[in-house]
Amino acid sequence: MTPAERISAAIREAAGGTAIVAFVTAGYPKREEFRAQLTQIGNAADVVEIGVPFTDPMADGMTIQRSSREALRQGFSLRWLLTELADMQRQGKLPRAPLVLMSYLNPLLAFGFEKLASTAAQAGVCGFIIPDLPYDEGEALRAALAPHGLAIIQMVTPVTLPERMAKLCAASQGFVYAVTMTGTTGRSASVPGEVTSYLDRVRALSKLPVCAGFGIRGREQVEQLRGHVAGVIVGSALVEVLESGQDAAAFLQALR
Numbered sequence: 001m002t003p004a005e006r007i008s009a010a011i012r013e014a015a016g017g018t019a020i021v022a023f024v025t026a027g028y029p030k031r032e033e034f035r036a037q038l039t040q041i042g043n044a045a046d047v048v049e050i051g052v053p054f055t056d057p058m059a060d061g062m063t064i065q066r067s068s069r070e071a072l073r074q075g076f077s078l079r080w081l082l083t084e085l086a087d088m089q090r091q092g093k094l095p096r097a098p099l100v101l102m103s104y105l106n107p108l109l110a111f112g113f114e115k116l117a118s119t120a121a122q123a124g125v126c127g128f129i130i131p132d133l134p135y136d137e138g139e140a141l142r143a144a145l146a147p148h149g150l151a152i153i154q155m156v157t158p159v160t161l162p163e164r165m166a167k168l169c170a171a172s173q174g175f176v177y178a179v180t181m182t183g184t185t186g187r188s189a190s191v192p193g194e195v196t197s198y199l200d201r202v203r204a205l206s207k208l209p210v211c212a213g214f215g216i217r218g219r220e221q222v223e224q225l226r227g228h229v230a231g232v233i234v235g236s237a238l239v240e241v242l243e244s245g246q247d248a249a250a251f252l253q254a255l256r
Contacts, residue, residue, distance in 0.1 A: 002149030003098070003121070003125070003126035003127060003148070003149045003150050003151065004126065004127055004149055004150065004151035004173040004174045005149075006098045006126050007047060007098045007100065007126050007127055007151055007153075007173075007174035007175060008174055008175060008208055008209055010046045010047055010097060010098050011046060011047060011175055011209040011211065011230050011231045012209055012230065013046075014046045014230075014231060015046075015256065016256045017226065018222055018225070018226050018229075018230070018231060018232060018256070019046040019047065019209070019211065019230055019231030019232070020044075020045045020046050020047075020231065020232060020234060020252055020255055020256065021045065021046065021047040021048075021049055021100075021211055021213070021231055021232065021233040021234070022041050022042075022044070022045035022047070022048050022049065022097075022234055022238055022248075022252055023048075023049040023050075023051055023064075023102065023233060023234060023235035023236075023238060023239070024037060024038065024041055024048065024049070024050055024051065024238065024239070024242065025051040025053060025064060025067035025068060025071055025239055026050050026051060026052060026053065026071060026076060026081045027053065027071035027074055027075075027076040027080075027081070028053070028067040028068075028070055028071040028074075028239070028242070028243070029067075029070070029242055029243050030074070031071070031074045031075065031076065031080075034084060035084065035088060035093070037242065037248070038050070038088075038094075038095060039093065039095050040248055040249050041095070041097075041238075041248050041249065041252065042094070042095020042096065042097040042099070043095050043096060043097070043249070044248070044249040044252040044253060045097050045252055046097055046231065047097050047098050047099075047100060047231070048095065048097050048098070048099050048100070049100045049101075049102050049129065049233065049235070050081070050099060050100065050101050050102065051064065051067075051068070051102045051103075051235075052078055052081065052101055052102065052103035052104070052107055053067070053068035053069075053071040053072045053076045054068060054103070054104045054106065054107060055068075055072065056104070058104070058131070058132060061236060063235075063236040063239050063240055064235060064236055064239060067239050067243070078103070078107045078108075078110075078111055079111070081101075082119050082120060082123045082125075083123075085099070085123035085124055085125065086119070086122055086123040086124075088124070089122070089123055089124040094124045098126040098127075098174075099124060099125050099126055100125070100126060100127045100128065100129060100151070100153065100174070101120070101125055101127075101128050101129070102128075102129040102130075102131075103128065103129075103130060104130065104131065104132050105130055105132050105133045108128075108130070108141070113140055113141050113144035113145075114144050116144065117144040117145050117147070117148050117150060118148065120148075120150060121148040121149075121150060125150065126150065126151060126174065127150050127151025127152065127153055127173060127174045128141075128145070128150065128151065128152055128153065129152075129153045129155070129177060130152065131155060133152075135154060135167070135168055135171055138152060151172075151173035151174035152172070152173055153172055153173065153174045153175060153176070153177050154168040154169070154171055154172035154176060154177065155168070155177040155178075155179055156168050156169070156176060156177070156178055156179065156202055157178075157179040158179070158180075158181065158194075158195070158198050162201075165201070165202065165205060166205050169202065169205040169206040169207075169208070170205075170207075172206070172208055173208070174208065175208050175209045175210065175211050175230070175231070176202060176206045176208055176209070176210045176211070177211060177213055177233070178198075178199055178202045178210050178211065178212050178213070178229065179212075179213060179214050180195055180199075180212050180213065180214045180215055180216070181195075181214050181215055196224075196225070196228045199212060199225070199228040199229050200228055203228065203229065203230075209229075209230035209231060210229045210230055210231075211229055211230060211231035211232060211233050212225055212228075212229045212231075212232050212233065213232070213233030213235065214233075214235075216232045216233060216234050216235075216237070217234070217236070217237040218237070218255070219254060219255050219256075222255050222256075232255070234252070234255065237251075238251065238252070
């Protein structure tokens with residue numbers, strides 16, 4: 001099974017029928033607690049999305065922007081993150097959940113695509129979400145990741161045109177990331193009929209599991225989305241749980 005296939009399998013096999021994809025900002029709230037945090041969350045979620053802090057996170061709302069700034073202030077770097085993950089991998093201490101890096105393009109370009117692909121594979125990373133990399137401009141990165149079986153997860157939105165949506169669903173690996181709203185992360189998403197209808201359209205186009213993200217903050221929304229998507233992505237709400245010192249595993253379990 002390739003790393004990309006591991007992501008799909010973890011979502012399809014999720015307990016309760018709706019997978020939980022848990023987002024954490026790498027190195028936040030405290031860099032020295034990252035390994036313990038990843039272990040706790042990775043054993044409670046089905047997939048872990050590790051956010052790579054960046055100075056201009058255009059898709060993220062205030063919570064994740066705040067967490068990124070603080071992680072960078074503490075000295076975060078992509079090299080540090082991959083070194084931490086590789087060390088956990090060598091020691092057999094990575095969590096059972098597949099790991100996906102959510103990064104903007106600039107840090108990946110600076111690292112170098114070929115080096116990134118081999119280093120990420122050795123560190124147990126299964127794929128990438130890159131909000132500011134259009135599919136049409138991603139050939140170089142796809143070519144670097146493909147020999148290692150690493151996924152590039154494509155994002156669609158409520159305003160993605162049908163032809164474009166079909167193209168992105170066909171090109172995605174691991175799962176399709178269906179953004180529930182226009183705008184940035186962090187706001188609470190209502191789940192009116194037009195949202196579930198949109199998600200049903202994405203699901204009809206995709207051979208991969210579809211996961212809904214942006215604004216998922218509680219169990220009520222998870223229940224409303226059940227049957228329309230294979231999983232939900234929980235970001236800002238989980239970051240707020242972590243920064244307030246609450247039990248992240250208990251929060252994730254309560255979503256089920």
